Amino acid sequence: MNSRIVCNPLDLSYRYQDIRTPFVGRSVHREAADPTVVFYRGRYLMFASMTRGFWHSEDLIEWTLQPSEKIPAIDYAPDVREVDGALLFTASRKTKGRFFRSVDPFADDFEEIAPSDVAFWDPDTFQDDDGRLYLYWGCSHNRPVSGVELDRSTFRSLGEPVPLISADTANRGWERTGDDYVAEVRRGFAGKVMDAYIGDAPFIEGAYMNRVGDRYYLQYAGPGTQFNTYADGCYVGDGPLGPFDYDPHSPFSSKPGGFITGAGHGSTFQDRHGNWWHVATMRVSVNADFERRIGLFPAGFDDDGVLFCNQNFADYPMLVPDRAFDPWTEASPGWMLLSHRAHATASSSAEGHDPALATDESVRSWWVAGSDRPGEWLQLDLGEEATVHALQVNLADHELASRAPKRRDLAKATFGKRAVFPDSHPTEVRVELSVDGVEWTVVHDTIGSREDAPHAFIVLPEARRARFVRVTAGEMPFGGAFAASGVRVFGLADVPLPDAVAVGGERHDPRTASLRWDAAPGAVGYNVRYGIAPDKLYHSWLVYDRTDLEVGSLNAGHPYWFAVDSFNGAGVAPGAVARLD
Known part of the structure; x- marks a missing residue:
């Protein structure tokens, strides 16, 4: 059972970005977002923004990055669907889009087959049961998500685009911008520019279509990827271009609280057993607004046809059974967080980045070692001995722009220029457990391996009793200092349940x-x-x-x-x- 457990954010080899903007200068940080998952020829393929390839998996648990030199490296929000037996790829561009086709993605045989006659952001293609092909797109604070039928041979529009989804913040609280739905106060020159350009309007974006029975579920994201309230809502209709009715259960995917927040702009898909899943964008947004990760959530359609995600404790360990399962009753191994506000000490600390920031249950704050030397360590005291089943070591990208070499393959982006580092970067750690803080047992060690696991999730083969946890660093990305946003310990404590509360x-x-x-x-x-x-x-x-x-x-x-x-x-x-x- 233990080998079929994951924890959000997914531990992927997120690629580093080299971003130069006129507002914030240079930033170097990991990023992946806007994921589309497709089950193709027995494997799950995940395409995400700024990845220079795609991840693939046999089981939704272990993911391997497959590089590609054929698909556009910095076109945002890649969409991939199986159309007429092959993969059809497209992504956001400032100009009119392009379509690529592949029958063997592992051979990187993506071939550009047609230009689009539509300029689009956040595209989604969908082939209906009758073979007809549709395109949906939209990423704007003042233009709707639209759709149109495409010619299956030329990929040109058949008819005029149909406006489908617009914001309605007067009636939908979740579409309001700002953390916790409180309007943000922008500052400085960049803030004035954004106030004049956008104001408090949400971005309505990230369309994705599923057909279940005779119902068409057109999904969309809002209000903005940089907010903890980033979420996915849904319209339901009787045809691929509507008419659609807003589903008042929206947002069906939303994670505004916990260690890592946000669950917007994703895709909904079935696994090999018929289980539904939703994969979505989670935010860090500290080094830059677009600093993001990917989360996976059990999903489904209830007896009334309502699309849902189970996002209770959605950044705690989660089962991925190798069979059909109930997403509400069989998604959790029952392990709880043991490390919240645990007393933390360290070998050294940079100013303003104390050890306590590694146990405050926020991916947006982090402890940083006082030097960049291997061997720096962070230690947690859980307060009492407990039964430990798993640990998650979340690393942070701290001031890497001064260390990372400057890419020479920069391309124009929405603001400024950017490039994607093509290679993995080491995140070497040793994890030890102790009952008394004197005798230690190594339960995980990647020092010397150059393994790239920025959100390493470690499931112990057998549960262990422990009170103390120590994480020691080996080589870090670009030779930077050991920085941890969360050393999280999961298991069961020897305490009674708390009392139930009334709201x-x-x-x-x-x-x-x-x-x-x-x-x-x-x-x-x-x-x-x-x-x-x-x-x-x-x-x-x-x-x-x-x-x-x-x-x-x-x-x-x-x-x-x-x-x-x-x-x-x-x-x-x-x-x-x-x-x-």
């Missing part, structure tokens, strides 16, 4: 509810679940160190039900469901 509050406007609950003694955090029916609490928001939450993602004109589950290292105490009008 209260009020819905003070059609898009927002203010929630409150009493603190549960022994609780580490709370998982807030909500939805527009008491049996469809399909949204969740994971919070720590607080007993209140303003939920601004509601759809006007619909009732909402809420529950708050308290949890600690022993497990989860479900809260009662309450309606707030």
Whole structure:
């Protein structure tokens, strides 16, 4: 069972970017986003922005990067579908798009077969059961997501584009911009430019189409990739070009809380067993807005045809069974977080990057060693001995622009210029466990291997009792300092479950509810679940160190039900469901 467990963000060999912009200068950081997964000839292929190739997997667990010199390296939001037995690839361009075809992607046989007569961003192609082919696109704060039928031979439009999805922030709280749905305050010259250009309008983008039975599910993302509220919503129709009705259960994919946030602009696909999954963009957005990662979530369609994702504890360990399974009851191994606010010490620390930042459950803050020498270490004291099943070591990209060599293959991008580093970079670590802080057992060691695992997820072959965890660095990317945004420990603690809590509050406007609950003694955090029916609490928001939450993602004109589950290292105490009008 242990070998079929993963943890978000997915541990992929995300490629480094060399970005030069007039606003922020040079940035060097990892990035991948806007993923499309296709099951082709017995393997899962994942295409993502800024990757210079694609990842492939037999099991959705272990992914290997396959380089490509044929597909465009810096065209955003690559879309790949199987069309007439071959892979059809396209991606965003400033000018009119291009279509590529492949029957053997591992041979890098992608061949440009046709230009598009449409200039598009965030494209998605879809071949219906009758063989007809459609294109959807859109990535704008003032233009809709549109669709059109394509000629299967020439890939030219058949008829005029049909506008399909536009923003409606007056009625859809989740489309509002800003972290936690609070409008951002932009500063400086760049802020003034953005205020004048965009204001507080959301970007409606990232179309993706699925057909299930006789229903067509046109998915889209908003309000912006740099926000913790980045999410995917859905329209449902009876035909590939509509008419469509907005699904009030939207957003079906949303992860505004926890260690890593965001779950927008992705794709929904079936595995070899018929299980549904949604793969989406998760944000870091510290070195640059487009600093992002990829998350995988169990998904499905309920008996009423509602598209959902199970995103409860969506950055905790998750099972990927090698069979058909229930995405609600069989997706978790039951392991809980043991390391939140664990006392952390280190061999040294850079100013402003103390060890405590490695246990605060935020990918956007990190501890940094005081030197770039191998051998620097970070140590956690869990406070009490516990049963450890798995660990996740999340590395951060700290001030690498001064260390990374400058790429000479820069190309024009949306703002400024950029290039993608083609090679892997080492993230060597040794992980040790101890009961007493004196005797240590090595449970993971990649020092000397040059392994590239920026979000290494380590499942122990057998559970171990431990109180202390030590991570020691070997070689790091570009010779930089050891920097960790989260050393996370999962397992079970020897403590009683916290008390269940009751949620209260009020819905003070059609898009927002203010929630409150009493603190549960022994609780580490709370998982807030909500939805527009008491049996469809399909949204969740994971919070720590607080007993209140303003939920601004509601759809006007619909009732909402809420529950708050308290949890600690022993497990989860479900809260009662309450309606707030």
